[in-house]
Amino acid sequence: MTAVLTAPPQTRTAPAATLTAHDRCDRCGAQVRVRVLIRMGQGRHALRLPLDFCNHHYNEHSIALNRIGAEIVAYLPVEGKSEVYL
Numbered sequence: 361m362t363a364v365l366t367a368p369p370q371t372r373t374a375p376a377a378t379l380t381a382h383d384r385c386d387r388c389g390a391q392v393r394v395r396v397l398i399r400m401g402q403g404r405h406a407l408r409l410p411l412d413f414c415n416h417h418y419n420e421h422s423i424a425l426n427r428i429g430a431e432i433v434a435y436l437p438v439e440g441k442s443e444v445y446l
């Protein structure tokens with residue numbers, strides 16, 4: 361009997377996220393507050409694509425993002441506030 365070995369499925373991941381004041385919302389161009397990774401595809405060809413959102417657009421889309429399993433990888437707190445509401 362011959363064993364057949366296959367490579368485990370791999371997921372390509374975007375580089376570690378660091379947000380700055382210069383990063384812009386993909387939707388409107390305002391300052392980014394949240395970066396999420398969205399999984400596209402399956403198996404070894406899966407990609408995890410970053411999407412950047414301002415507070416307004418993150419709040420508008422947060423339920424849908426949560427539903428599809430988007431992963432929050434970075435956020436930038438609002439100046440003067442010690443917490444961010446995600």
Ligand SMILES: [Zn+2]
Pocket residue numbers: 385386387388389390413414415416417
């Ligand atoms: Zn926006």
